[in-house]
Amino acid sequence: MAKARLVGDRTNKVMVQAMERRSTDVRGRVFQISLLVTLLVSLFILAVLIVDVVMDGWGILTGRPGGFLGGTMRSLSDDPKLGVHQALVGTFWIAVFVAVLAFPIGIGAAIWLEEYAPKNRFTRFIELNIRNLAGVPSIVYGLLGLFLFVNHLEGVTGGKSIASAGITLAILVLPIVVITAQEAIRAVPQGLKEGAYGVGATKWTMIRSQVLPYAAPGILTGTLLSMSRGIGEAAPLLLVGAVSGRLGRDSGFFDFGDINADAFMAMPVIIVEWVQNSGRDPGFAEAAAAAIVVLLVFVILMNATAIFLRNHFENKRG
Amino acid sequence: MRLQKLLVLIIGLITTFALVAAACGNDDDDGAAAPSTSEQQSSGSDAQPAPAGTVSGSVTISGSSTVEPISVRVAELFEDVQPDVAVTVDGPGTGDGFKLFCAGETDISDASRQIKDSEAEDCAESGVEWVELRVGIDGIAVMTGESNPVECVTFNDIYGLVGPESTGFGSWSDAGSLGLATSDLPDADLDIYGPGEESGTFDSFIEIVLEDIADERGQDATTRPDYNANADDNVIIQGIQSSDTSFGWVGFAFAANASGVKLLDVDGGDGCVGANANTIASGEYPVSRSLYIYVNKAKAEASPAVSAYVDFYMSDEGLGTAVADVGYVNLTDEAKGATRANWAGR
């Protein structure tokens, strides 16, 4: 049975040639490789950064890890009592403020926007407003904190206190909490909600029993990301008055009385402080690197957990 | 379940606010770091007979930002042996420090000059008696590039090079154009490197060299703004090295170990004197000044914490180690003896 020819001889020859030729798409290869290179450069930078910091801080971290975590701010870098304890306490309290203020308010706002808000101009305004807040530079939040919490509300916050810093950072991460929680809630399948209504649930019962459990991993991812942002932020803290120089007091983690005591320290700020000190005393660069490693351990752990959680649930739900 | 978690969070929020509110109610009397402004009450508790050698209480220090690092370093070393004493150190400036000191609000005042008559009167009025203790010397090295022919500069020269009226000057010889009697300076490029405005060395330099001339000429006591300011002393030294006809200044302790720069002699009216530890300690080198602490006698009497702190300050760890640790020049042994005698004979 002779095959019917679709095209003429000439065309047939060209097509056969085109299909049989081992195609070497040089431009395509070069393009792909250069793309890969750009990506690898970014990863290489990350690797250099981590290796550089860990190498600089290695001496302190392996030499006297306990002393470094339990020590305080000192004038000289070779002082055996030099350490980050005050900064850890400050950062711990900032994290508490973020968790207690930003999480409930942010998640509440996200629930309202996704489930209750009427589709009108005002709702769109609120959403635009939240997106804009997320893009406001962190130092502007520092100005807000300086103006409002340090100067105008000194009677409540104690001025340049951990309370002022904590509230400022809670405000700073609030829009991130709202936006990530909104995305998580938006992903809840309509069918789940309708099922709940079908068995007579009220709106809140439906949200509580269907929406929140389904969105929980997504919301948790968002809160972890915003927490890691919060504990790594330095600029607003410099404005609301983290001390430079000496902090005489070394409170324990649960000294509630010191929350609004004047002056405090936090992990990102102690790094800045020590980097600046390294101009007159080069040993402080190592202390700063060691403090960075301590901070990075927390931040990367939180981020990695968040990313893992998100990917895990994304895959599970297809 | 979820609702309960949310409720827990909200309750936590409210509790925290309550705690914050409660804590600020008694702000002044909790927290070891709170300044002991209520002198009689706090010294009442301090006066408990201390068991063998250990004392507790608090010491409040304020004053010069130049002296602050010494008092801080002494406090660090002191707290290692007396962990129950909380020392707070502030550095708003010598004048502000004396205001607080004479109002009885601080136990010790750091000062980069001696007390003025007007300040002493304030103290006398409020019945604050004090003892003056010289603790160290702040010397500032004035430098240029290694191959600059200039060897010695006068205060007038320095004013002409970096004073407030020299803004825009690009050559050493411009210094003569202000009508001041200056040395014969070369017509060479002038690149200036120095510490920034927040630095204690910046203030010291102005107060020692520029202030008197600026006052006479009705100018603000400051430097010209257009020079390379940096907080990092290494960067200042590198800048000075980078040009043959640079000009700059940093604390003496830092400059002493630097290579590739030339420390200029300075003529403060009594001829050119080179900077070294001896001429600074003896006060011959003009760009130097003594640093003091002023101790409130009554408070030292009442509070074992204050007297123990000053005792420690007077020891070799204080006048010797701490002063050198933070980059100042030690007093001569004789002068140390005089200071200790002052303290002992209060």
Place this chain on the structure above:
Amino acid sequence: MSDTRVDPAGGFSIESLKANPRQARRERLIRDSLGATALVSVFISALIIWSLFSEAWTFIFEVDWGSVWDIGWFPRRGIYDIKTLIVASLIVTGIAMIVAGPLGLGAAIYLSEYARPGVRRTLKPVLEILAGIPSVVLGFFALKWIAPNLVETLFGGPAAGSLLAAGIGVGVLVVPLVASISEDAMKAVPMALREASSGLGARKVMTTMRVVLPAAVSGLMAAFIVAISRALGETMIVFMAGGAAQTAVYTHSALDGSLTMTAGMTSLARGTDNVVGEGLTFQSLFFVGLVLFALTFALNLIADRFVHRVREQY
């Protein structure tokens, strides 16, 4: 149960479908308190604007405008040359975009068009980790590694920090931002467009460059604008690695040290004690803050427009 909605005699009326009033009250209470949390954000915006304006106002009305156009930024002696800060900010932002533009876009194209799913699953999280690195860490890295190893050896600049070192650092910071928004934009391009292009015989390069990128251009614009806004507002890297302390003489050379708007504010605000009461120094902080806020706000609004255009198209 004292619930009387259902008639004990077995009657079932429209009344029984009504929510019980206590439950309805609870529902309303929950709705209103959630609504209140959403209003917090509006309240915060108002507070930010109030705090910026109330201090900046004093500055704008009382400052001698000659001192706002002078030789440099010396806020403690009454010389508030804003152009020094703005020019430095633009230099840093420009350098950051030169670094982050190609790196971020390249990474995004690779992840979206070329990477096999397995590769993507491993590479993307690493990029996200880079996104989470605090800016103080990059500031340290810019000052202690980029400045001596790149700026000094490659460009002959100072080893102790410069606008160039800070700009490269900020660039590294915004790479993940550019990459993630661009990748989202390219992923949003419908598969049908790619298939049609391949079906016409276009190679992958051609499809990517001539079909996917043009289709995603709104999203790519948004990515760049958001990155510019982020770079303008970045503080710690420039403060630590910008090579200036507290004051800066006007410069337009990237190899000099200078202060950006953010770094100027930070150096001024450290030790705010000394700032209060010295003329307009304290107010100048808020004036610069207001300028920065206005700039980033405008950029964010524009970026928002672009993002919406993407959503509407597909």
